[in-house]
Amino acid sequence: MIATGEALATKHARYVLTPWMAQANLQPPVIVRGEGIYLYDADGNRYADLTSGLIAVNLGHGHPAVRAAMHAQVDRLCFSPPSWFNDVRAELGEALVQLAPWGAEGGRVFFTTSGASANEDAVKFARVLTGRSKVLAGYRSFHGSGAGSATLTGESRRWFNEPTSVMPGVVHFWAAYPYRSPFFATDPAEETRRALAHVADVVAAENPEAVAAILIEPVIGSNGVIVFPPGYLAGLRALCDAHGILLIFDEVMTGFGRTGAAFGGERFGVVPDLITFAKGVTSGYVPLGGVIVRERLAAAFDGKPLPAGHTYSGHPLAMATGVAALQAYRDDDLYARTKNGIEPRLRAGLERLRDKHEIVGEVRGIGAFFALEFVSDRTTRTPLVPWQGKSLGPMPALFAALKKRGAYMFGRYSVLHIAPPLTITDEQIDEAVATIDAAVGELAAAYGAAKSS
Numbered sequence: 375m376i377a378t379g380e381a382l383a384t385k386h387a388r389y390v391l392t393p394w395m396a397q398a399n400l401q402p403p404v405i406v407r408g409e410g411i412y413l414y415d416a417d418g419n420r421y422a423d424l425t426s427g428l429i430a431v432n433l434g435h436g437h438p439a440v441r442a443a444m445h446a447q448v449d450r451l452c453f454s455p456p457s458w459f460n461d462v463r464a465e466l467g468e469a470l471v472q473l474a475p476w477g478a479e480g481g482r483v484f485f486t487t488s489g490a491s492a493n494e495d496a497v498k499f500a501r502v503l504t505g506r507s508k509v510l511a512g513y514r515s516f517h518g519s520g521a522g523s524a525t526l527t528g529e530s531r532r533w534f535n536e537p538t539s540v541m542p543g544v545v546h547f548w549a550a551y552p553y554r555s556p557f558f559a560t561d562p563a564e565e566t567r568r569a570l571a572h573v574a575d576v577v578a579a580e581n582p583e584a585v586a587a588i589l590i591e592p593v594i595g596s597n598g599v600i601v602f603p604p605g606y607l608a609g610l611r612a613l614c615d616a617h618g619i620l621l622i623f624d625e626v627m628t629g630f631g632r633t634g635a636a637f638g639g640e641r642f643g644v645v646p647d648l649i650t651f652a653k654g655v656t657s658g659y660v661p662l663g664g665v666i667v668r669e670r671l672a673a674a675f676d677g678k679p680l681p682a683g684h685t686y687s688g689h690p691l692a693m694a695t696g697v698a699a700l701q702a703y704r705d706d707d708l709y710a711r712t713k714n715g716i717e718p719r720l721r722a723g724l725e726r727l728r729d730k731h732e733i734v735g736e737v738r739g740i741g742a743f744f745a746l747e748f749v750s751d752r753t754t755r756t757p758l759v760p761w762q763g764k765s766l767g768p769m770p771a772l773f774a775a776l777k778k779r780g781a782y783m784f785g786r787y788s789v790l791h792i793a794p795p796l797t798i799t800d801e802q803i804d805e806a807v808a809t810i811d812a813a814v815g816e817l818a819a820a821y822g823a824a825k826s827s
């Protein structure tokens with residue numbers, strides 16, 4: 375007899391294209407239900423979702439208050455023309471501006487349906503507002519997989535999109551990365567100085583008066599969960615100010631508590647001009663993204679048409695979900711819980727793993743946003759598998775071990791992301807660390823076996 379899960383998996387493989395993967399021989403579980411930090415497959419197996427979906431489900435699965443708000447909105451209104459006003463859209467706009475860092479100046483929100491289109495629209499706004507054409511973004515970055523957003527992306531998922539004629543004027547630079555300094559720096563302060571000198575050189579070489587914006591994730595997300603050294607983001611702000619360049623923070627991953635504050639910029643005390651968001655705004659329950667524009671820039675559109683629009687911009691179901699999700703973050707005090715509760719406990723647990731397993735080169739992170747970076751040699755910091763290389767070496771053994779132990783996680787190359795829902799309890803954090811510990815042990819064994827064969 376064919377198990378339920380197997381029959382569904384066969385149908386899925388037959389009719390659905392799965393993102394980023396070669397389609398043959400895929401065998402993931404078929405997820406049918408979620409509750410709290412757990413996902414359940416069609417065969418009844420439970421998986422702790424330790425990367426919050428795709429670092430989106432910050433409230434865990436099926437938050438009751440958010441579900442109730444979604445039900446209520448479904449019964450009332452499921453579409454509203456984007457060019458006419460709408461009650462819940464106004465409410466979510468206000469709630470987002472209140473979270474943004476501009477105080478009395480305020481701001482206004484343009485809604486999209488994804489992080490990718492939010493970044494594309496933010497760049498379009500920056501170009502129209504400055505009358506300049508060029509945009510700088512990091513090499514170690516992911517800003518989306520649309521034609522424009524993949525051009526903004528610096529890492530290898532950009533390559534599918536090249537040549538980049540769809541969005542001319544995008545220039546990439548190396549941002550700070552203390553563990554693997556592109557600048558041969560030996561300490562964080564030197565990394566900050568050299569990385570800022572590099573980006574200043576790039577701006578100078580591109581003509582400062584032609585640069586509309588610098589776009590950056592306040593903590594680099596899927597390219598390694600890289601926390602910038604002190605002063606780096608503030609230095610970018612100063613560089614932008616010196617040349618009339620707009621600073622855009624891509625808060626798609628870092629927003630809504632992930633770093634232990636409403637936005638990542640707040641955690642580092644740096645104020646951007648535009649913020650792009652998605653994912654956590656609805657805890658991933660409904661597709662929603664957008665751009666928050668500070669008021670002095672948004673006001674420029676009072677006299678000229680906004681150069682963007684989407685059928686689903688400000689969709690009422692997404693708006694109601696967002697209003698309820700932001701309320702839930704507040705009601706459960708999740709930003710403070712993440713900073714003061716999750717961060718120290720997770721850091722301590724992961725540091726114990728680093729001390730135990732030679733294969734762990736570095737633990738880094740902030741809030742509920744951590745990474746383990748694996749190495750074949752701690753002294754030389756040689757990555758366990760080459761970044762953006764063709765082979766994943768022993769890494770599949772890690773993910774198999776995690777799945778076997780009931781954990782869903784994702785990573786890239788030698789980096790494992792740890793980003794659980796912000797609703798995770800202390801006990802669940804300890805269980806997660808124990809699961810990762812055992813799986814890292816299997817990775818180390820697989821690597822040892824491959825080396826000695």
Ligand SMILES: Cc1ncc(COP(=O)(O)O)c(C=O)c1O
Binds near residue numbers: 491517519627653
């Ligand atoms: C930092 C960042 N920006 C943008 C995106 C793209 O968002 P979306 O997948 O909603 O288009 C992602 C997706 O993972 C992201 O991590």
